[in-house]
Amino acid sequence: MKYRSMDMLAVIALTCIAITLACTVPANDVAVRILTLPLVFFLPGYALSALLFSGQTQDIVERVAFSLGSSLILVILSGLVLNLTSDGLSAGSWIALPGMITLVVSVAVLLRRQGQNAANPQWVGSRYSFPTGQGLLLALAALILGGALALSISGAGQQPYPGFTQLWMLPASGVHAKDSVQLGVKNMEKTAMDYRLVVNMGGKVIKQWSSLDLRVGENWQTTLAVPAVGQNSPVLVEALLYRPNTPTTPYRHVELWLAT
Amino acid sequence: MTTDMESMDNRNLAGATATGWAAWHSAPVQEAVAPPAATATATPARAQTWGWFPALSVISTLGVLLVALAYEGGRLSALQWPVPLFWCGLLLLFVPVALRLFSTKPTRQERIALLIVVTINFYLTKYLQYPLYFTFYDEFLHVRSAQDIATSHHLFQPNPLLPISAFYPGLEIVTNAVSNLTGLSIFVAGTLVIGMATLLLVLSLYLLYERLSGSTRLAGLATLLYIANPGFVFFDTMFAYESLALPLAIFVVFVIVRRGSLPARQQAALTLLIWAGLAAVVVTHHLTSFALLAFLCLWSIVSLLLWKMTRARQGQKQPLLAGPREAALVTCVLTILWLIYTNWQAFAYLAPNLASTMNQVTQILAHKAPPRQLFHSNTASAGTSLWERIAAYTSAICILLGLPFGLFAILRRYRANAFALTAGCVTLIYPVTLLLHLTQSGAELANRTEEFLFVALAFVLAAGAVQVLQTSGAGRRLALVAAVVVMIYFGQMVLGSGQPWSLLPGPYMVGADARSIEPEGIGAAEWASAYLGPGHIVASDRNNTLLMATFGEQMAETAGSANVPVSWVLLSPQFGSGVRAILRQDDIQYVVVDLRLSTALPAIGTYFNSANLQPATTPINRAALTKFDGVQDVSRIFDSGDIIIYNVESIARQPAGPPPTRHARPARPKKLSQPVAWVRQFYLWDILPQ
Numbered sequence: 025m026k027y028r029s030m031d032m033l034a035v036i037a038l039t040c041i042a043i044t045l046a047c048t049v050p051a052n053d054v055a056v057r058i059l060t061l062p063l064v065f066f067l068p069g070y071a072l073s074a075l076l077f078s079g080q081t082q083d084i085v086e087r088v089a090f091s092l093g094s095s096l097i098l099v100i101l102s103g104l105v106l107n108l109t110s111d112g113l114s115a116g117s118w119i120a121l122p123g124m125i126t127l128v129v130s131v132a133v134l135l136r137r138q139g140q141n142a143a144n145p146q147w148v149g150s151r152y153s154f155p156t157g158q159g160l161l162l163a164l165a166a167l168i169l170g171g172a173l174a175l176s177i178s179g180a181g182q183q184p185y186p187g188f189t190q191l192w193m194l195p196a197s198g199v200h201a202k203d204s205v206q207l208g209v210k211n212m213e214k215t216a217m218d219y220r221l222v223v224n225m226g227g228k229v230i231k232q233w234s235s236l237d238l239r240v241g242e243n244w245q246t247t248l249a250v251p252a253v254g255q256n257s258p259v260l261v262e263a264l265l266y267r268p269n270t271p272t273t274p275y276r277h278v279e280l281w282l283a284t
Numbered sequence: 285m286t287t288d289m290e291s292m293d294n295r296n297l298a299g300a301t302a303t304g305w306a307a308w309h310s311a312p313v314q315e316a317v318a319p320p321a322a323t324a325t326a327t328p329a330r331a332q333t334w335g336w337f338p339a340l341s342v343i344s345t346l347g348v349l350l351v352a353l354a355y356e357g358g359r360l361s362a363l364q365w366p367v368p369l370f371w372c373g374l375l376l377l378f379v380p381v382a383l384r385l386f387s388t389k390p391t392r393q394e395r396i397a398l399l400i401v402v403t404i405n406f407y408l409t410k411y412l413q414y415p416l417y418f419t420f421y422d423e424f425l426h427v428r429s430a431q432d433i434a435t436s437h438h439l440f441q442p443n444p445l446l447p448i449s450a451f452y453p454g455l456e457i458v459t460n461a462v463s464n465l466t467g468l469s470i471f472v473a474g475t476l477v478i479g480m481a482t483l484l485l486v487l488s489l490y491l492l493y494e495r496l497s498g499s500t501r502l503a504g505l506a507t508l509l510y511i512a513n514p515g516f517v518f519f520d521t522m523f524a525y526e527s528l529a530l531p532l533a534i535f536v537v538f539v540i541v542r543r544g545s546l547p548a549r550q551q552a553a554l555t556l557l558i559w560a561g562l563a564a565v566v567v568t569h570h571l572t573s574f575a576l577l578a579f580l581c582l583w584s585i586v587s588l589l590l591w592k593m594t595r596a597r598q599g600q601k602q603p604l605l606a607g608p609r610e611a612a613l614v615t616c617v618l619t620i621l622w623l624i625y626t627n628w629q630a631f632a633y634l635a636p637n638l639a640s641t642m643n644q645v646t647q648i649l650a651h652k653a654p655p656r657q658l659f660h661s662n663t664a665s666a667g668t669s670l671w672e673r674i675a676a677y678t679s680a681i682c683i684l685l686g687l688p689f690g691l692f693a694i695l696r697r698y699r700a701n702a703f704a705l706t707a708g709c710v711t712l713i714y715p716v717t718l719l720l721h722l723t724q725s726g727a728e729l730a731n732r733t734e735e736f737l738f739v740a741l742a743f744v745l746a747a748g749a750v751q752v753l754q755t756s757g758a759g760r761r762l763a764l765v766a767a768v769v770v771m772i773y774f775g776q777m778v779l780g781s782g783q784p785w786s787l788l789p790g791p792y793m794v795g796a797d798a799r800s801i802e803p804e805g806i807g808a809a810e811w812a813s814a815y816l817g818p819g820h821i822v823a824s825d826r827n828n829t830l831l832m833a834t835f836g837e838q839m840a841e842t843a844g845s846a847n848v849p850v851s852w853v854l855l856s857p858q859f860g861s862g863v864r865a866i867l868r869q870d871d872i873q874y875v876v877v878d879l880r881l882s883t884a885l886p887a888i889g890t891y892f893n894s895a896n897l898q899p900a901t902t903p904i905n906r907a908a909l910t911k912f913d914g915v916q917d918v919s920r921i922f923d924s925g926d927i928i929i930y931n932v933e934s935i936a937r938q939p940a941g942p943p944p945t946r947h948a949r950p951a952r953p954k955k956l957s958q959p960v961a962w963v964r965q966f967y968l969w970d971i972l973p974q
Contacts, residue, residue: 042465051467060465064458065480076553080546085396089487092480093535094557096458096528100564103439103457112437113457115464122461152393154334161338165401168345169408172352176412183359185792188804190811190924208815212807212924258917276923281916281934 032074032133039067039126046119068122069094071129078136084152098125187213191221191265191276196247203252205261205280208245211238219275220266225250226259250282258283335394340381341401347377351409358788366788374777377405378512379770385504386753386766395504396490402511403486407479410521413789417471417806419798423523424830425449430456430470431834434463444839445830448633451626454568455528474523482521485531486511492538493743495545496703499750505769506746512773513742514780515735529569530735533576536561540611541703559614566618570630573619575736580612582709587702594700607702637729644723672778679775680718682768683745687711690748697747704747707740714741745772785887794903795886800827808876808927809836816874823850823867824876826886826893828927832876841870842893851892854881855904859911859918864935873933875912880926882906 042060049056073082073090082090102121103113111117154162189211196204211217219236222229231248238244250261258281265276350373357366381398384390390398414420418427425446432441433456443450455477462473489510494503510516520527536558543554566573587607623630647653691708698704717733720726749765781787785796793799809831812822818837822829833840841850853875856863866872881891881904889899912918912930917938922929 046465054467057465057467061462061476063465064461072557076550076557077546078550080550085487086491086542089484089491089535089538092484093488093532093539093561096481096484096532097557097561097564099458099461100454100567101560103453103461104567107439113433113439113460113464114437118461118464154338158334158338161342165338165341165345168342168349169405172345172349172408172412173415175349175352175356176415179356179359180414180416180789183789184361185803188807188924188926190807190922192811192815192922193919194815194921210807210811212803276925278920278923280919280921280931283934 029134029137032071032130032137035067035071035074036127036130038062039123039130042067043119043123046115051115063119063122063126064099065095066091067095068098068126068129069096071126071133072098074133075129075136078133098122187215189213189217189219189265189276191263191278193261193263193278193280195280195282202282204247204249205282206245206247207263208243209236209238209265209276210243211240213240216240218268220268220271222264222266223248224262224264230261333391333393334397335390336384337390337394337397337401340384340398343380344377344401344405347373347375348405348408348412349373350376352412355413355789358790361791367784370787371774371777374409375770375774377409378402378773382508382769382773383766385501385508386762386769388501390500390504392494392500395500396487399486399490399504399507399511400483402508403482404479406511406517407482407521410517411475411479414798414801417801418474418523419801420522421797421830423474424834426455426523426525427470427474427834429453430459430463430474431837433457433460434470442839445833445842448570448626448629449525451629452525452529452567452569454532454564455523455525458528459523478521478523478527481528481531485520485534488531488535488538489739489742492534492541493746495538495541496698496701496743497747502746502750505749506742509742509745509769509772510738512769512776513734513738514776515731515738517777518780518782519731520735525569526572526735529565529572532561532568533565533572534739536565536576536611537579540608544607555610558611562611562615563618566615566622570634571732572736573615573622575733577612577615577619579706579710579736580608580615583608583703583706584612586706586709590700590702590705641720641723641726641729644726645720648722669784672784675771675775675778677775679772679779682772682775683741684715684718686745686748686768686772687714687741688748689752690744690746693747693751694744696751704743707743710737710740711744713737783887792880793887794880794884795826795888795891795900797827797888799887801831804924804926805831805878806835808832808922808924808929809834809838811922812836812838812874812876812929820873821871822874822876823853823870823872825854825878825881825891826888828876828878829893838874841872849892854891855908857905857908857911859915864938867932867936868938870936872936873931875930875932877909877912877928877930878926879906879909879928882909 042063045056046060046063051057069091070087072094073087077090099122102125106113106117106121109117189209192208194206195202196206207221207223209219209221211219216237216239219233219238221233221236223231230250236244260279260281262279263277264274266273267275350369352373354366354370354373357369381402385395385398418424425443426449428445429441429443429449432443432450433439433453439453439457440450449456455474458477459470459474462468462476463470466473468476486507490503490507493506494500497503497506520530539554539558539561543551543558546554562576565576584607587609644653690711694704694708713733714737717730717737720730749769752761752765755761785793785799790799792802805828808828812820812832813836816838820838822832822836822838822840824832824840829840829842832838850866850870850872853863853866853872854877867875883903885900885903891900891904910928912928912932913920915935917934919931920928921931
């Protein structure tokens, strides 16, 4: 009797573990949190198909298909239900609903199996194990797939694209909105860069940074106070970024109309 | 062993014919699935069970490695070898496994394992192309919906890229669940969801075919033929709603068939699962639910006709067994209810395309318009090569020639099986879809129907193939059938792979969807999200619209969401009253200009995402793109060389009189930069706002 319900006891245990992990492990600890995946893809459907096929035998392929299919269906319908709650589709609600469904259905299966004389799950046993030679071949296949994955991920990460530099200018926020601007430079070139930044207002230079030395990926930004804007018309503030090898040709150029 | 398996297949096929109605309710699968009898030594028995599966797995994964190498060649701009290597990889991935599945020797276990390996490997070939983030056009549309749910925690948020996507949120719900529970980014969570859905599709298809035919060989072949359809590798592996809805629909159809073999008291419980599955399909994808409804209706009609004919022939009362009728009714009710709930948006979305197809067909029939030239590219890119055209034509011809054999096999062996007859009827649509390729809109429609059509087509063709193989002269016929299936596969892959430039990743191209997604565009969009804050109305070209709406979290204007099409804002040679009027009418706050648009024609034919635009014939004038410079009240706030962002909020608000009140406010920047962090961010939750 107990052996016959080992699968459901395992489902309950895995569900409890998944719920515990989801509640206690921080969201950025992906390596551990990934163990909660069966709660979406497998456990609810397994419990449900065990209930639906109570007293019937199912082969492993059909059981897997039912577990996966039913789980996806349950999660989609759960999402529609969660949308009606105030918390909506949040981490907490996703832990609660599929977890509770799985546990309740699992207990129902256990109760239903009491007194029944059903067969053991067909897939329990050594039928699906591999002889050593075949196991090694499968390990080799996994190794090749791992190699292909590593090649593609590293290749895409290092794909040669032209480098670029971002220059931006926005009105400052808060009480200084009218008399200051925010400026930023980000170096996304292939090498470290030494820039010169010039800010003009009404045709006159109001500020100059003769050497902005930025490493690859480095972001520089500042808030610059500008002279008071006149009463009649908006004033143009202009920022020009130069590279050392072309000191007279602007490399990047932004401009901002400051309202009166 | 061989003889046993062969005779088992024959017996099952004969059984399916002989028992008529009972055949599809209690197909003799148990006999077919029975493992070989246990032998004295465990190891040889286990080795026989798995057969060639481990060795073929190695060969098939070598195919994946070749494809990965081809992708790497594309990234490094190698000219000669990547494309041949890509096709060699795809052949190595599929052909050895296919040849094994033709044989009568593999056990059921080996067949299923081989199909799973091929499925995983095909899925990886799509994933490895762009393994850092979603890059395909359709994927961006759904990423936006997934992001909206992640930030708002609620469904049905307005999606500027594809408004209807928000009302069919099944895929995004599952992705949200995975993302919330595991902490994975939407990209990885979505990749996992689609991977699982693909696995469900293949398992459900195999089980469905096996239960219908009672033959593991036929089921394996049919599933393999389905995998050979162009949509399987190139479309249904995308992060898009059909990629989840179709597997769910096939699963539901399998459950309907499976229900027939259960005792009456258990049928009711399974009926609840069927209804829940139908609801999940209906809320996941409109087109799939319509196709499922049509199939279930046809299946119900055929069932009823067959039942009446059987009753009339036997002259006695034959009980009408549980079939697809109530499922068809429930699908119909749920579909209508969801259409009402979503304000019939699916019709508004699909109707223009259908109307356009009908119009074009009418024009061609009336000789008022020439038919579309097949394999002709009206874009700047190179067209399809001769060998690719030959492969595609050969594939279609092989299917057309194979259909009569399949239909004959259906009539001979499965004439009492309502599902098989329905599948036979559905395959008659295939020649029509080929004709639809002669129209511009119809070609899109035909491409979209192939994933559905191949469910029936694969079964019918496999039935024909098995029928041919079971007659005399098996050796030569086996070679012939294998050659035909490989040609079908190769031609369909060529058809599905699209334009040659889209086959491999590579350097930036103008208006080339995935090939136009690169770090500078992403960087500009991320800057917009970090410094402008989300939710501003932005106008741009097709690709930057996608980036601004997803990475940038902006309300990027599209043809569907704008009051007036925004393309003229960028195309107009001058910043005149026309441009000002569009900016005002659409309340546009920022214009994102990509100067690279002036360097080449768009590879896909158009710079913008409006269906009504004619293909571009000349590159956009650079002066038209830079016309915003120096215009009073238009601030050039961002410059990364190729991409410029202009603040046009003052112009959009001019008629109202008062000065703009919603100026951009700098927000706290996100920390992005180092290459490792750049890669890492796509895999972790921290790409999304918490």
